[in-house]
Amino acid sequence: MIPANRTDFEVIVVGAGFSGICAAIRLRQAGIHDFVVLDKADDVGGIWRDNTYPDVGVDIPIWGYCFSFEPNPDWRYAYAKGHELQTYAAHCVEKYGVREHLRLGIEVTGMRFDDERDQWNLQTGRGRLRARFVINAYGAFGRPKMPDITGLNSFAGTVIHSARWDNTTPLMGRVGVIGTGSSAVQIIPEVAERAERLTVFQRTPIWVIPKPDFRIPRLLRMAFRLLPGLLSVPRWIVLVWLEVLYNGVFRFKLPFTVTALEWAAGRSLRAQVPDPALRERLSPRYRFGCKFLTLSNRYYKTFARDNVRLISENIESATATGVTTADGQHHEIDTLIMATGFEVFERTSLPRYPITGTVGVDLGDYLHDNRNVCYEGVTLPPCPNAFIIHGPYSMTGSFFMTIENAVAHAVRCIIEAQRRGATRVAVKAEPYARFAEEMIARQAASIFYNSNCEAARSFYFDQHGDVPLFRPSTSIEAWWRMRRFPLADYAFSTCAAAEQQTGQRETS
Numbered sequence: 001m002i003p004a005n006r007t008d009f010e011v012i013v014v015g016a017g018f019s020g021i022c023a024a025i026r027l028r029q030a031g032i033h034d035f036v037v038l039d040k041a042d043d044v045g046g047i048w049r050d051n052t053y054p055d056v057g058v059d060i061p062i063w064g065y066c067f068s069f070e071p072n073p074d075w076r077y078a079y080a081k082g083h084e085l086q087t088y089a090a091h092c093v094e095k096y097g098v099r100e101h102l103r104l105g106i107e108v109t110g111m112r113f114d115d116e117r118d119q120w121n122l123q124t125g126r127g128r129l130r131a132r133f134v135i136n137a138y139g140a141f142g143r144p145k146m147p148d149i150t151g152l153n154s155f156a157g158t159v160i161h162s163a164r165w166d167n168t169t170p171l172m173g174r175v176g177v178i179g180t181g182s183s184a185v186q187i188i189p190e191v192a193e194r195a196e197r198l199t200v201f202q203r204t205p206i207w208v209i210p211k212p213d214f215r216i217p218r219l220l221r222m223a224f225r226l227l228p229g230l231l232s233v234p235r236w237i238v239l240v241w242l243e244v245l246y247n248g249v250f251r252f253k254l255p256f257t258v259t260a261l262e263w264a265a266g267r268s269l270r271a272q273v274p275d276p277a278l279r280e281r282l283s284p285r286y287r288f289g290c291k292f293l294t295l296s297n298r299y300y301k302t303f304a305r306d307n308v309r310l311i312s313e314n315i316e317s318a319t320a321t322g323v324t325t326a327d328g329q330h331h332e333i334d335t336l337i338m339a340t341g342f343e344v345f346e347r348t349s350l351p352r353y354p355i356t357g358t359v360g361v362d363l364g365d366y367l368h369d370n371r372n373v374c375y376e377g378v379t380l381p382p383c384p385n386a387f388i389i390h391g392p393y394s395m396t397g398s399f400f401m402t403i404e405n406a407v408a409h410a411v412r413c414i415i416e417a418q419r420r421g422a423t424r425v426a427v428k429a430e431p432y433a434r435f436a437e438e439m440i441a442r443q444a445a446s447i448f449y450n451s452n453c454e455a456a457r458s459f460y461f462d463q464h465g466d467v468p469l470f471r472p473s474t475s476i477e478a479w480w481r482m483r484r485f486p487l488a489d490y491a492f493s494t495c496a497a498a499e500q501q502t503g504q505r506e507t508s
């Protein structure tokens, strides 16, 4: 057990979502026990703790959205609901002994590298902490984006963001939803059933394909429990499907995959919305894949309901009683739901808090002034001993694969530094530049260019016009490279002051 008053650690993990939980599990399995996992919230689970809006759930079949080392026989739905993920997070924390490392309710507000001691100083809401290594597992979708609407402060009703849901939010009266992305597609059909009137403000239409969801029969769950090996069957099916989707649609824009998915979405739209004019307004002007994969069996038909209106005019301003659109129409609203996504590549969210690396380099400026790139999606030359999970160019297929790959990379670096008695490990400039060049060149063939993706107005594109969310590679390649990258791509070194400090910590 780590004493509560300790402030100096070998490793600090920031974030107790699935990334932080995975890092903690792998550190323990590697024999590293001198670490804490910080989270600003009072519970684990990350986005699944925060996103509790009606019908929140996963967008890929659940067997592909869990840890490879912890298959779960108890999922109730093929597309599990948010609360199931929250239960799964708590289960992993208990089963793998992560609980004793947790320090909840502590927000990191910045971190600075001490060049003389080869360690990071972290400013937190509860004082200063120090660590040789920091794993930044603060997540990519944790900072809600609020739309910039003139006069919003004067709105007298309730305003709520989908990622900060409050179950007491009034949904019975006149409700407005701003946004038509992945969260909105889940929220809108639910709210339509409860509200007296629902007004949906759409900036960009979205491709929505049918969701092959089903309740997993009790017998099948029992079979999974008795014969856990059976779970690898649906898992491999999902992983192969994700690979086809990811490489076929995003990376290589294979005509068959893109057209097949557009056909499925179009068919569902035609079947659910009889009015051709309304169908036209719900039809995207960009290719499938320019935005997040979105599935629903209920979204399109919601717009055929009498109590639902689709508004595609831009919002001009808000007043005390509602929202005014560019055509001069005023829409009376009691509750305004912002399903407007997250700040992902903004200067304020990458990194999540100020990170000052070696010789005083500000990481945010570094990324902003150059390109948003991390070596293998994880490290940067000016930030020794620091790792980012979900860094630029890290994601392939399911986020769980991404997490496990990035954690494997970080833990390998830490173990190697310890093995060599090194106090500093930093990626060298040349492999970093090589990786950046390789990713940017590969992405040129992707769907994000030449498919009218600008019309999707997706958060995928950063200020450089790059799409650093996705790693243009197969999952197998990513898996291999994250575990077998040449150690010579890193510089390992030792400084005397740091060694002395380590000795002091070991004897304390």
Ligand SMILES: Cc1cc2nc3c(=O)[nH]c(=O)nc-3n(C[C@H](O)[C@H](O)[C@H](O)COP(=O)(O)OP(=O)(O)OC[C@H]3O[C@@H](n4cnc5c(N)ncnc54)[C@H](O)[C@@H]3O)c2cc1C
Residues within 6 Å of the ligand: 014, 015, 016, 017, 018, 019, 020, 038, 039, 040, 041, 044, 045, 046, 047, 048, 051, 056, 057, 058, 059, 060, 065, 106, 107, 108, 109, 137, 138, 139, 140, 141, 142, 183, 352, 353, 389, 390, 397, 398, 399, 400
């Ligand atoms: C609604 C929703 C649905 C999704 N569905 C899917 C899906 O179906 N498939 C898929 O592959 N991906 C999905 N994702 C992506 C999802 O983000 C990842 O799958 C994954 O859950 C991210 O885990 P994480 O631990 O990296 O980040 P998070 O879950 O965001 O956890 C990060 C943690 O860090 C903490 N933290 C942040 N900043 C600080 C700080 N300064 N100090 C201390 N603590 C801090 C936060 O409180 C949080 O607990 C979805 C995302 C959302 C928002």
